Amino acid sequence: MTLATLTRPWAAMSYGFLDASAKREMRRKIIKAIAVPGCQMPYASREVPIARGWGTGGLQVTLTLIKPASVVKVIDQGADDSVNAASIRRFLSRVSGAAETWDTLEATILQSRHRIPEERLRDDQVLVLQVPNPEPLRPVQPNMSIARQMHADADYGRLWLVLYEQMVRSGRIVQGAAYPSLVNGRHVMTPSPIPRWDVPKLHMAHHLTLLSAGREKRLYAVPPFTRVEPLVFSDVPYQVEDHAGLTCHRSGLSGVFMNEIPQDSGGSVFEASDSNLGIKAIRQAEGEATKIGPMWYENGELRP
C-alpha cells in the first residue's frame, strides 16, 4: 500500500475555494444568524482573491453555499455585466462547477450589491447581499462596544434622531439607501445599500436573505417569512422612491426602480435598474419566447 492510494490526488484548492474548516465556520455562523434574525454574528473573514470592499463577505457566503448543481447570478448595481459582477460570477463557476446565469428565475443563489431583483424570489432561492457597513448604530454611536450593548438592550431610540434631523433639514426623510429596519421585532439591521424601494421586498419574503460584510467580519440573516419593518415616525409613513411614473427608455418598462442617465441636452432619461429584466422585456417585445416572472411591484405599488 502506498501513500497515494490513501490520499486524494493533489489539487490546487479545495472545492469551492475555501478550505473545509473555513466553510464549517461559515455554516455555523450562518445557522446562528438564521436562528437570531437580524443579529450580527462575528466571523473570521478569510482572504479571497478579490479586494476587501469588493464583495468578499458575500463571496464567502456564496462559496460556502455553492454546489455543482447550483446556478449563480451576480448583480452589481442591478447589472449582471459589470466588471465586478462578471468576474465574481466567473470565479464562482470556476471553483465549483456551478452554472452561471443572468436570469433571476433560473438562479438558485443570487449574490447582489445595491439591488434586489424586481422579479419575486421563490422559497428555493437564496439571496446573498454584500454589506459595506453592517452597523446601523454607527451614525449615532461611534463606539462599537457601546453599540453592541445598545443592540443587547434593544436601545434603538437614537436611530430616530437621524430621521428627525432629516425631517427638520429637508422636510422629508432623505435616507436613500441602507434604511435601518427592525427585523422580527427585535434587532435593527441595515439592509445593505439597497434603495428604499427594495426594503419592503424583505418583509415576509419567501426566500432566505444572508447579509455579509467581509471587511467588518459580520454576518446576519433575514429568514423566510420574517417581519422586516423600516423605522418610521408614527405620523410620517414610509415611502419608496417615486419611480412609478417613469418609463425605461430602452425597454419601455415602467413601475420598476430606475437609474437616471444624464443627457448632453441637460435633461435625463431613465433606464430600468434591473438590467436583465430590461433585456427580457426587449426580447419579449421582439417576439422571442422569454419568461418574466411575477414582480414585487405593480404600477409602483407593492403587491401583497
Next chain:
Amino acid sequence: MTVMERLAPQLVTGAPLLTMSGISRRFGAVVALEDVAATVWPGEVLGIVGESGSGKSTLLRMMNLEDTPDTGTYHLALPETPGNLFDLDRFARRQLCARRIGIVYQNPHLGLLMGHSSSGNVAERLLIAGERSFATLRAKAKGALEASEFPLTRMDDPPRQLSGGMQQRVQLAKAIALEPALLLLDEPTTGLDVSVQALVLDTLKRLQRDRAITMVIVSHDLGVIRTMADRVMVMRHGRVVEEGLVDQVFQDPQHPYTQELVHAKL
C-alpha cells in the same frame, strides 16, 4: 397654587422624594464617600458644596445611577420604584434615568451629542422614552428649549456651534423635556462668565419657581448655592461635615472647615 404661595415659607411635612443612606465608595485606597446620607423633599433645592475631591460629584453620579456604591441604599418616592434603586438592572436603570431624572453636567460634551442639532438633542431624550410621533417630538423639543430660554432661531444648530451658556441651556432643556421628578445639576455655571452665569441661574430659578422641580445642585461656588438652594450639605474628604438651611449654615457655620469656606468666600 400661585407663585406667591409657592414662594412663601412652608413647613415640610410630606415624605422625602430622595433618601440615600450609608453610602460608601472606595476607588482602590482612595475613600471617595464614607457613610454619606442625603434626603431631599419634593420641590426643594439641595445644594452640595465642598472642595475638589470631596466626593460631591461622585455622590451626584450615584443619584443619576451612573455609579454603584460599595454599601448604601437609594430610594426615590416614585410609584414605579419601590425598592433600593442600586438593586435595579442596567435596563431598568436606564429607563428610570431617561424618564424620571434629568441631569446637567459641567462639561456639555458629557450630556450632549455635539454633532447633532440642539432640538435633536432634546428630542433624543423623548425618543429614548419611546415617543415616535414627529410632530409631538418637534413641539415638545421646542417647548423645552423655550422653557430654558434658548433662542428658538438657533434650535436646529448643533451645540458645537453654540456658546457655553447656550450649550448649558440645551442641556437644561434636554433634562426638563420629560418633566423629571428630580433634576441634578453638576456645576452648571462653572466655566461661564459672570453675566452669563447670572442669566443661567436666573433661568434655573424661574424654572424652579414655575414648576417646583426638585433639584440637587453641586457647586464649589457659594454664591450659586446661596442663590439657588434651600438647604445645603457641606462635604469634605467624602464625609458630610455640616448640613442645614442655607442661611443658617452660611451665617453661623459650626464646623471649622465650613467656617474657613465661608470666610474664604466673603
